[in-house]
Amino acid sequence: MWRDFCNLLIGLVSFYCSEWGYKALTFALTFLLYTSFHLSRKPISIVKSELHKNCSSVSELATAAASSSQQPSRASLHTDMDCSWKPFDKSNYKQLLGAMDYSFLCAYAVGMYLSGIIGERLPIRLYLTVGMLTSGLFTCLFGLGYIYNIHSLGFYIFVQVANGLVQTTGWPSVVTCIGNWFGKGRRGLIMGLWNSHTSVGNILGSLIAGYWVSSNWGLSFIVPGLIIAVMGIVCFLFLIEREYSLLMTGGGGRVRGKSGYDTELLLPRDNGTVCVPVQQVVVVKSESEPSAISFMGALRIPGVIEFSLCLLFAKLVSYTFLFWLPLYITKAAHLDAKKAGDLSTLFDVGGIVGGILAGVISDKLGKRATTCAVMLLLAAPTLYGFSMISEFGLGPTIGMLLVCGGLVNGPYALITTAVSADLGTHKSLKGNARALSTVTAIIDGTGSVGAAVGPLLAGLLSAGGWDQVFYMLMTADFLALLLLLRLVTKELTSRKPRPISTVE
Secondary structure (H helix, E strand, O other), rough: HHHHHHHHHHHHHHHOOOOHHHHHHHHHHHHHHHHHHHHHOOOOHHHHHHEEHHHHHHHHHHHHHHHHHHHHHHHHHHHHHOOOOOOOOOOOHHHHHHHHHHHHHHHHHHHHHHHHHOOOOOOHHHHHHHHHHHHHHHHHHHHHHHHHHOOOOOHHHHHHHHHHHHHHHHHHHHHHHHHHHHHOOOHHHHHHHHHHHHHHHHHHHHHHHHHHOOOOOHHHHOOOOOOOHHHHHHHHOOOOOOOOEEEEHHHHHHHHEOOOOOEEOOOOOOOOOOOOOOOOEEEEEOOOOOOOHHOOOOOOOOOOOHHHHHHHHHHHHHHHHHHHHHHHHHHHHOHHHHHHHHHHHHHHHHHHHHHHHHHHHHHOOOOHHHHHHHHHHHHHHHHHHHOOOOOOOOOHHHHHHHHHHHHHHOOEEEOOOHHHHHHHHOOOHHOOOOOOHHHHHHHHHHHHHHHHHHHHHHHHHHOOOOOHHHHHHHHHHHHHHHOOOHHHHHHHHHHOOOOOOOOO
8 A cells, every 4th residue: 555655656746747747737726826816806796785785675674673662763773784884875886886896997907008018027926926915915905894894985996996906917927827838739628728717716706705795794805815815825836937848858868849739838939959868857948038029019910909809898798797797686686695696606607618618619610700709699689688687587597697608708718818829929929939928918908998897887877777788788799799800701711721829
């Protein structure tokens, strides 16, 4: 038994030190790191229904209790304390909640354009660690507003703005790390699986926030804040940030680069040889570092502008659901905050499936833009059906959440991962490996503009009825589809299937 254990341990160490061991570590670690980012963003959407409750029903119960006990003053005090959280107890609470969303997302959008450029010039491991620790701090600060009975709107908006800025360290960093290790083969499938961290984080964030939302909503923020801070320490200790070449020996003791469609590194590197003992693995850093690409240089890459603008509207739809879906379910289906939060996780489950399917289909067809366009086309009638959720039973509502989540998040996931990687390694860059972070930041930063506008518009339009919100979402979906028509036409009229590793 001891020998078997030793053999198992040796096998695990050998795997860890191998090329696929490093790939597995990077895949799992970056997956968990960005899961914690989304986990810390989700609580605000769950807590919204607690910040402003249905005060009419609470008042009726309090009045009945006061009549029976003949203690109106205590009943009134109980109503004032438990009904809603000031300053969100006023009739314009939707606009105030929308302003909090907008402050976070607007700061995120502005910061994202700078984050990719800064991330290419700093050590990614340290950059990401500092971002996660500070994000944990600001997430906890929001929850401390409940603990210390803070009712200042300015305090909550300041925390949201600061958190939005520091959270921009995440996406360009993890995409660059995963890009350093994984090859061009089956990129859509690999990144579709990897990008499920977004939905996994949303699901875990909903469950964690929902556990405390009715009893102590401050913990709905503090616990996720502590989780992302701990993951920041894990990032500092274990993340392998740089581009490495894992070289296997060949006959005669000379090392040759291990090539192949599925094992070729996503980011190009300088070729070279070095002598090492036979049958050993050596990790070699790239000797020369190309200069980082400029902002305007990244914009000139064919396809960057179209996909960036498409993501603006696609992310508008996705983030409107992210921040407003639990509250909408609470109002439309007449459920409490915890049940609505649990039910909203089905939207994220559908998003996981949609992202993976989008990656697999686009790999098979070699047509990224066409895959996105078809899913956007199918999403429009689904959004219209979703607007009538109050007329459905529980079964159809569950099905609608899964389907709508897949069609809304599928294009969003594909553009932010595989498409960004395609464009970041475009042939026009002539082997410059330093463009991926900047291209990713431009695409996701433009999308974040839509993510900021969507929840804000939802807060303003919902005052006139939820139907107006869904009309806005369907319009955004149509505009996203319209922006891809040129690329779709080029893909469909191409005589030869395009390789999935390039986008022109």
